[in-house]
Amino acid sequence: MTSYHGGKQKIGKQIADKIFENVIDDLPYLKGYCEPFCGMLGVYRHIPSLMSEQGLSYKAGDYNKSLIMMWQKAQKGWIPPTTCTEKKYNELKEQTRASAEKGFIGHQYSFAGQYFKGYRGIYGNKGEYTKASENVSDIAHELKDVVFTQGRYTQFSRLKNYIIYCDPPYTDNSKSYYFDEEHTRLTFDHIEFWEWCLKMAKNNIVFVSEYTCPKEFENDKRIKKVYEKNVKLSGASPVQRKRKEKLYMIVDY
Secondary structure, eight states: OOOOTTOOTTTHHHHHHHHHHHHTTTGGGOOEEEETTOTTOTTGGGHHHHSTTSOOEEEEEESOHHHHHHHHHHHTTOOOOSBOOHHHHHHHHHOOSOOHHHHHHHHHTBGGGOTTSSBGGGGTOOSBOHHHHHHHHHHHHHTTTOEEEESOGGGGTTOOSEEEEEOOOOOSSSEEEEEOTTOOEEEEEHHHHHHHHHHHTTTSEEEEEESSOOTTTTTOTTEEEEEEEEEEOTTOOGGGSEEEEEEEEEOOO
16 A cells, blocks of 8 residues: 555545446546546546446646656656665655655655655654555556646646546645645645536536535535545544545536
């Protein structure tokens, strides 16, 4: 299993099955599948096998350029490193240039998969992580036909007749934060994001993983909760470790 903060490695198959269950009648009319926040592909890796006979196009994006480079390079046969010292970890953390190695080390060798938020070796974990390297290589091989592109979720605004699964940064507020390669703090606006999802649902079937739908949209009849599951969060405080993961489906056509 790979590490990724907020990733769906443990329940990815369940979410993929629920997506398939809700689109099966529409599959003959759909062109492709897209994840604008692809991360470590916890859900994505289960999708092509469910829809293998549909001839769909597969797209994926993420704002983290190093992460995208990691998947692109792994698709071509690159094997991620199986060891990383704390010195190497900190060198990559301070490196502003994006690279496949940085994308892999920044997540897999960090505490709870949080991008460069603490070298996992000092938390009692070993500096060798062979399984993560194997998993990334295996997933990249399974998803060799996926086209990966770096950018905000809005890069996919022109898609039509797609299944779009979104796993944005989670928060209890309307805004949360993430960081670019130079460690600049950037704001993620959840209201703006949900408005985009509703717009995209006019020509696509949109799914969103969240803890809750923002109150501004909770009475919108186009939004339907299709799945929920209690999950434990790694790296969270004791009062935050148990949360209810929800999957929303948005259709407006």
